[in-house]
Amino acid sequence: MQTNKRLKMASCVKAAAMIGMSLSISISATAQADSWRGWNIHPPSYPNGKALESFAKEVAEKTEGRVEPKVYHNAVLGDQPDAIEQTRSGALDFANFNMGPMGPIVPAANVLSLPFIFKSPDDMYRIMDGEIGERFADALAEKNLIVLSWFGSGARSLYNTDHPVETPDDVEGLKVRVMNNDLYVQMIDEMGGNATPMAYGEVYQSLKTGVIDGAENNYPSYESSGHYEVANYYSLTEHLILPECLCVAKVSWEELSEKDRQAIREAAEDAAKEQRALWEEGVQASKQKILDAGVKINEVDDKSAFQAKMQPIYDQFVQEHPELESLVTDIQDAQS
Numbered sequence: 001m002q003t004n005k006r007l008k009m010a011s012c013v014k015a016a017a018m019i020g021m022s023l024s025i026s027i028s029a030t031a032q033a034d035s036w037r038g039w040n041i042h043p044p045s046y047p048n049g050k051a052l053e054s055f056a057k058e059v060a061e062k063t064e065g066r067v068e069p070k071v072y073h074n075a076v077l078g079d080q081p082d083a084i085e086q087t088r089s090g091a092l093d094f095a096n097f098n099m100g101p102m103g104p105i106v107p108a109a110n111v112l113s114l115p116f117i118f119k120s121p122d123d124m125y126r127i128m129d130g131e132i133g134e135r136f137a138d139a140l141a142e143k144n145l146i147v148l149s150w151f152g153s154g155a156r157s158l159y160n161t162d163h164p165v166e167t168p169d170d171v172e173g174l175k176v177r178v179m180n181n182d183l184y185v186q187m188i189d190e191m192g193g194n195a196t197p198m199a200y201g202e203v204y205q206s207l208k209t210g211v212i213d214g215a216e217n218n219y220p221s222y223e224s225s226g227h228y229e230v231a232n233y234y235s236l237t238e239h240l241i242l243p244e245c246l247c248v249a250k251v252s253w254e255e256l257s258e259k260d261r262q263a264i265r266e267a268a269e270d271a272a273k274e275q276r277a278l279w280e281e282g283v284q285a286s287k288q289k290i291l292d293a294g295v296k297i298n299e300v301d302d303k304s305a306f307q308a309k310m311q312p313i314y315d316q317f318v319q320e321h322p323e324l325e326s327l328v329t330d331i332q333d334a335q336s
Contacts, residue, residue, distance in 0.1 A: 034066060034068065035069075036056075036069040036070065036094060036252065037092050038069050038072060038094040039075070039078070039083040039086070040052050041079075042073065043073055044071075047275050047282055048275055049073050050275075051271040051275035052096055052246075054270070055246070055268060055270070055271035056069035056070065058270060059263065059264050062266065062267060063260045063263050066260060067256070069093070077092065080098070080101050083097070087144075087247060088143060088145060089144075089249075090249045090252060092249060093252040094247060094249065094252070096151060096247075097145075097244060098153055098242055099113075099136075099245065100112070100113055100179065100240075101181075102140075103181070105143055106139050106140055106142075106143055107321065107324070108136060108327060109139070109140075111327050112136075113181060114313065114314060114317060114328065115184075115240060116239055116303060116310055117241075117328070119335050120241070121155055121241055124152070124241045125243075125276065127331060127334050128243045133150060133243075135327065141250065144249065144250040145248075145249070146247060146248045146249070146250055147246070147247055148246045148247065148268030148269075149245075149271060150272060151245070151271075151279075152243065152244065152276050153218065154219065154283060155236075155238035156218050156239060156240040156242075157217075157235055157238055157239070158215075158216045158239070159216065159217070159222060159232075159234040159235065160176070160214025160215075160233050161210075161213055161232070162214075163233055164233050164235050164296060165233070165235035166298065167305050167306075168191040168305055168309045169192070170235075171188065173193065173194070174193045174194065174214050175211070176212065176214045176216065177206065177212050177214070177215040177216075178195050178196065178197055178215075179197065181197075183317075184197075185197065186312075187239065187310065190310060190312060190313060191306070191309055200225075203215050203225070204226055204227060214233075216237075216240070219283045220282045222286070222290065223286035223289050228295050229293070232293075232294060232295045233298075234290065235298050236297065236299050237300050237303070238300075246268050246272065
């Protein structure tokens with residue numbers, strides 16, 4: 001009888017040990033999964049939002065759950081300057097950043113904000129996907145941001161309430177809202193306009209009431225903001241073509257195996273292809289919507305007069321940043 005009790009007790013102990021081992025393995029496997037937090041300023045329905053969700057899904061699949069990214073949209077984790085610092089420190093693991101506001105952290109990024117530095121979005125993609133893009137990536141890596149791929153944000157053009165812009169002279173006297181960047185202020189000033197930095201949310205009412213005469217942006221933003229309702233002259237100056245990066249925090253990157261790094265790079269390249277295609281679809285849809293609304297769109301076939309007006313900006317920029325002159329000339333030469 002006692003022997004049977006001892007056998008039963010031993011069996012129970014063995015079973016409990018096996019259950020404990022199973023739980024331990026399960027907990028260990030869960031602990032090994034790295035949950036990544038990602039920042040996005042746009043809504044999930046935006047091309048960037050959709051591409052980032054695809055990136056997150058593909059990363060989880062390709063790493064077999066070792067890395068599980070989650071995207072936080074609509075800048076809920078802070079505005080871009082805050083998110084840049086959070087990603088640099090590793091508080092955020094990845095993010096999609098526009099290179100326009102990156103200048104204060106990465107001086108080389110200011111080259112990308114020079115007016116007319118790129119002739120077309122296709123030129124921008126080709127250049128950023130090549131050796132020159134690697135040089136920008138190296139500059140970001142020095143600030144603890146690892147570039148995985150480049151997104152697009154379209155070409156920004158001028159629009160106003162009064163007349164088409166065919167030449168720089170057509171900007172003279174216009175009060176034009178720009179982003180808060182000295183290069184953009186200088187750009188309008190060189191054309192004889194009055195640059196007016198202001199918050200994006202104030203632009204619609206300012207156009208409607210005449211506080212400003214115009215602004216500048218890409219097709220999707222011009223349409224989705226409703227600015228076309230109050231400023232129905234859209235002129236394709238395409239003066240700014242700003243790339244965006246899909247970046248990973250250096251500290252998060254360094255924790256990965258080489259196998260997972262390769263998988264994540266592939267997912268980022270796929271995300272860039274998707275974002276670019278979706279962006280172009282959005283451009284065409286927005287263009288059709290504003291045409292249907294009666295907006296007057298004019299091509300600017302010869303941008304040389306605008307580019308000539310920008311020469312003082314380039315001269316001053318190179319004088320203040322001689323170490324970046326070769327980057328400027330190499331981008332220009334790649335499009336000659």
